[in-house]
Amino acid sequence: MPYSSKPSAEPGITTFDAFVQRADYSLMDTLNADPDATSDGNDHRARQVFSGHFVPVTPTPLPDPEYVTHSSALFKELGLSDELALDEQFRRVFSGDLAAAQEPMRQVGWATGYALSIYGTEYTQQCPFGTGNGYGDGRAISVFEGVIDGQRWEMQLKGGGRTPYCRGGDGRAVLRSSVREFLAQDYMHALGVPTSRSLTLYVSKSETVTRPWYSQNSHYTDPDIMVDNPAAITTRVAPSFLRVGQLELFARRARSHAHTTALEELRMIVSHLIEREYKSDIHQNLAFADQLVELAGLFRQRLTALVANWLRVGYCQGNFNSDNCAAGGFTLDYGPFGFCEVFDPEFQPWTGGGQHFSFFNQPNAAEANYHMFWKAVRPLLADHAEALEQFDKIRSGFAEAMQQQLEQMWAAKLGLTEFQPTLFKQLMQLMSDSAVDYTLFFRELSHIPDAVSALKKSFYVKTSPQLDEQWQSWLKSWRDLAANGGDWAEVSAKMKQANPKYTWREWLIVPAYQQAMQGDYTLVKELQAVLGHPYDEQAQAVEDKYYRLRPSAFFNAGGVSHYSCSS
Ligand SMILES: Nc1ncnc2c1ncn2[C@@H]1O[C@H](COP(=O)(O)OP(=O)(O)OP(=O)(O)O)[C@@H](O)[C@H]1O
Numbered sequence: 001m002p003y004s005s006k007p008s009a010e011p012g013i014t015t016f017d018a019f020v021q022r023a024d025y026s027l028m029d030t031l032n033a034d035p036d037a038t039s040d041g042n043d044h045r046a047r048q049v050f051s052g053h054f055v056p057v058t059p060t061p062l063p064d065p066e067y068v069t070h071s072s073a074l075f076k077e078l079g080l081s082d083e084l085a086l087d088e089q090f091r092r093v094f095s096g097d098l099a100a101a102q103e104p105m106r107q108v109g110w111a112t113g114y115a116l117s118i119y120g121t122e123y124t125q126q127c128p129f130g131t132g133n134g135y136g137d138g139r140a141i142s143v144f145e146g147v148i149d150g151q152r153w154e155m156q157l158k159g160g161g162r163t164p165y166c167r168g169g170d171g172r173a174v175l176r177s178s179v180r181e182f183l184a185q186d187y188m189h190a191l192g193v194p195t196s197r198s199l200t201l202y203v204s205k206s207e208t209v210t211r212p213w214y215s216q217n218s219h220y221t222d223p224d225i226m227v228d229n230p231a232a233i234t235t236r237v238a239p240s241f242l243r244v245g246q247l248e249l250f251a252r253r254a255r256s257h258a259h260t261t262a263l264e265e266l267r268m269i270v271s272h273l274i275e276r277e278y279k280s281d282i283h284q285n286l287a288f289a290d291q292l293v294e295l296a297g298l299f300r301q302r303l304t305a306l307v308a309n310w311l312r313v314g315y316c317q318g319n320f321n322s323d324n325c326a327a328g329g330f331t332l333d334y335g336p337f338g339f340c341e342v343f344d345p346e347f348q349p350w351t352g353g354g355q356h357f358s359f360f361n362q363p364n365a366a367e368a369n370y371h372m373f374w375k376a377v378r379p380l381l382a383d384h385a386e387a388l389e390q391f392d393k394i395r396s397g398f399a400e401a402m403q404q405q406l407e408q409m410w411a412a413k414l415g416l417t418e419f420q421p422t423l424f425k426q427l428m429q430l431m432s433d434s435a436v437d438y439t440l441f442f443r444e445l446s447h448i449p450d451a452v453s454a455l456k457k458s459f460y461v462k463t464s465p466q467l468d469e470q471w472q473s474w475l476k477s478w479r480d481l482a483a484n485g486g487d488w489a490e491v492s493a494k495m496k497q498a499n500p501k502y503t504w505r506e507w508l509i510v511p512a513y514q515q516a517m518q519g520d521y522t523l524v525k526e527l528q529a530v531l532g533h534p535y536d537e538q539a540q541a542v543e544d545k546y547y548r549l550r551p552s553a554f555f556n557a558g559g560v561s562h563y564s565c566s567s
């Protein structure tokens with residue numbers, strides 16, 4: 001299982017030499033390179049890429065890179081020793097200087113093109129050429145691929161400089177967004193939600209890039225100032241970075257007969273997806289058409305489970321387009337995301353995201369992405385009527401499969417063996433009426449209170465006696481259903497596994513990246529430690545600081561309660 005957290009059986013890799021020995025580039029060796037690309041990877045200007053699966057490109061090194069942090073948990077899983085993060089060559093490579101890489105690792109990385117669809121509508125205008133041929137990894141560059149402890153991993157720099165897909169952007173990511181992405185990825189993993197993983201974070205001590213952002217105490221919706229930010233590079237790790245949008249790019253080309261090998265390139269990318277993300281679940285000796293049917297079922301299963309998990313933990317992706325939807329069924333692109341504090345089914349922290357990508361709409365957004373996956377892969381089944389029928393059936397069953405996942409998830413959050421629609425509906429209403437803090441509420445409920453007073457520490461508003469009465473009667477019905485023959489300890493323990501105690505509270509993250517911008521990484525590390533164990537009780541001091549309602553000063557606060565896409 002690619003996502004399970006298991007310590008490596010291998011002795012730790014302590015040297016850069018030992019690390020590079022694991023390099024093994026099956027992607028670069030089996031997929032097609034852009035035939036127009038130069039082999040040295042010196043390819044940093046926006047241009048159209050007409051065919052091929054990847055463009056060889058070298059990252060632009062961060063000048064004067066400084067180590068900020070690394071994920072000990074992932075290092076452990078990969079069998080890497082913690083000291084490696086401070087190794088000179090390792091630091092150079094993961095801050096973008098591939099000249100420090102040595103055989104069998106290569107001194108050139110790769111970027112990939114992808115297409116964009118929003119809620120099932122295809123777009124090409126985000127590409128500067130209006131064709132879709134200039135859209136893709138504009139600042140994400142993969143630099144390493146290899147097998148570690150039996151699992152194949154790809155390592156990708158985010159903010160690694162311009163690629164042919166940069167669309168006029170600078171190819172950089174700022175420290176603010178990099179700290180957020182690094183911490184959030186680590187946190188999602190600790191929550192048990194499938195995700196790309198954080199490896200390392202380095203910052204430049206001399207390069208800054210300018211971005212629109214919010215002034216202190218701004219209440220504006222949109223950024224009101226330009227801010228210089230240190231440039232940073234986070235490295236993320238996954239079995240692949242294939243997105244639904246990537247399959248779409250090749251399907252669009254096949255559909256329009258853009259070139260003679262377009263359909264073949266689609267087939268290649270889909271079989272690459274199976275190899276990378278589904279190999280252990282799909283029998284290699286099945287006919288390819290049958291493998292595609294399996295793929296459709298497995299991706300549906302993973303995607304619906306993923307989105308149910310997002311709702312369970314209060315996560316809103318913010319911009320769940322097809323190009324932010326990993327075809328392996330895990331969370332990808334932590335830019336416009338947020339975690340729900342005050343319960344609101346329409347919670348959406350990203351000002352550009354709109355209601356359609358809001359908290360409780362994510363199952364619909366997922367279905368739209370799944371539809372685009374289905375549409376992209378379908379041409380490969382043109383000559384296989386029987387497989388096609390099954391494939392289409394899986395597509396049309398999406399909504400029902402999603403509903404089942406959601407019901408299971410809500411039942412688990414409520415400590416019930418079965419979903420109870422009426423009880424659930426009443427609860428949603430009460431949660432809204434009392435403006436509950438999503439995380440505090442479910443965690444307090446996990447103590448199985450019999451009086452509403454015990455839940456009030458999770459309310460943002462003072463409740464009326466009538467509302468309290470409704471709570472009392474709801475609590476009684478709920479306790480009757482959850483009773484489990486009176487073994488409350490077991491119910492409570494299970495609920496605590498579904499309801500984390502510690503969540504992402506943006507107002508507690510802001511000071512960490514602000515401090516990091518001054519060169520102090522203490523709070524980043526503190527957050528890593530706290531968010532690394534979200535279901536645990538932890539020390540009293542941690543509870544006092546992190547298990548709290550959002551203070552009123554942070555409502556309607558630019559950069560805290562909402563933000564523009566913060567790249
Ligand atoms: N500063 C930048 N320079 C070049 N390209 C950029 C820059 N910022 C974003 N892009 C590109 O614009 C597109 C949309 O941006 P978005 O914010 O969704 O992605 P991202 O956060 O960079 O990427 P990812 O989805 O890889 O995590 C992406 O293809 C991204 O590579």
Ligand SMILES: [Mg+2]
Pocket residue numbers: 323324333
């Ligand atoms: Mg993106």
